[in-house]
């Protein structure tokens with residue numbers, strides 16, 4: 001029987017185990033440049049089968065939060081090389097989560113102080129994170145977006161392609177397309193944020209068009225075996241909403257099955273919230289989604305996330321419901337989470353007050369067991 005601790009090959013990437021560090025925004029990269037503290041943080045967690053970095057904007061237009069690292073300047077790419085070298089020296093594997101926030105941004109972060117972009121000019125009831133003049137961080141209301149012109153979309157697809165190539169050149173083992181949590185690609189998918197009347201809006205096929213253009217461009221650029229994607233069928237994060245997610249995301253995974261992707265990453269329930277959260281009039285059927293992907297010929301690793309503990313994770317893999325399990329908060333507080341799960345040892349408790357912004361406190365100072373007297 002397959003175990004959470006068994007090795008696995010996902011596309012072109014070989015992993016020592018099936019325990020994944022989920023993407024975690026930490027707002028500790030001033031100037032959008034990864035630094036030595038970031039390298040130490042990821043190196044500490046290199047025993048994960050796979051590290052997925054925090055969301056990493058593909059351009060300044062795709063940046064929605066202060067002090068998150070980018071993938072679009074030479075300085076940032078040099079900073080990421082420090083990180084990937086450190087993780088590889090420690091024997092780990094690491095992919096970067098490629099992010100365009102769409103409307104979940106603030107004019108002060110946008111090129112020339114312009115409006116954030118979105119499928120439609122519908123403001124999200126959500127917040128983003130800014131750094132004040134005195135250096136303190138605070139969440140602020142997102143700005144009113146403008147609707148993207150149809151002829152702008154090819155340019156953004158090109159931004160994803162270029163960023164994917166840059167990520168591989170910076171030493172990443174692959175990339176994860178951020179198509180979840182109410183950001184740009186998810187804004188196109190969900191009818192609550194996509195009221196377009198052109199061929200990128202209306203039907204499920206039209207609303208998924210942008211997602212598949214991004215997948216097509218990236219897989220052609222770096223290969224499908226190094227390409228992955230994250231989706232969140234029912235999350236309300238960032239004001240995401242669709243009244244009928246099952247057919248929408250069945251269409252998405254059946255389309256993804258055409259590509260030999262590395263993995264498909266599914267957030268079950270509300271991101272960071274209840275696993276049984278639902279949108280629409282019936283509970284979402286994650287087993288049916290997985291089955292639809294396999295029935296369509298999909299062979300990628302099936303990664304699940306949100307609120308998993310040791311027992312739930314062991315069962316998910318041993319039952320075949322999932323191939324990999326991604327842990328977020330537990331990896332924040334336990335750099336040696338793999339050892340602790342394997343030996344069923346006590347876990348450090350995450351400190352919510354230091355999740356976002358700041359320095360080493362609550363970031364690189366959580367003790368690993370061998371460091372505990």
Ligand SMILES: C=C(C(=O)O)c1ccccc1
Pocket residue numbers: 025054055065180181237271
């Ligand atoms: C990248 C994020 C996501 O995917 O929700 C994020 C951003 C800000 C705070 C928490 C999470």
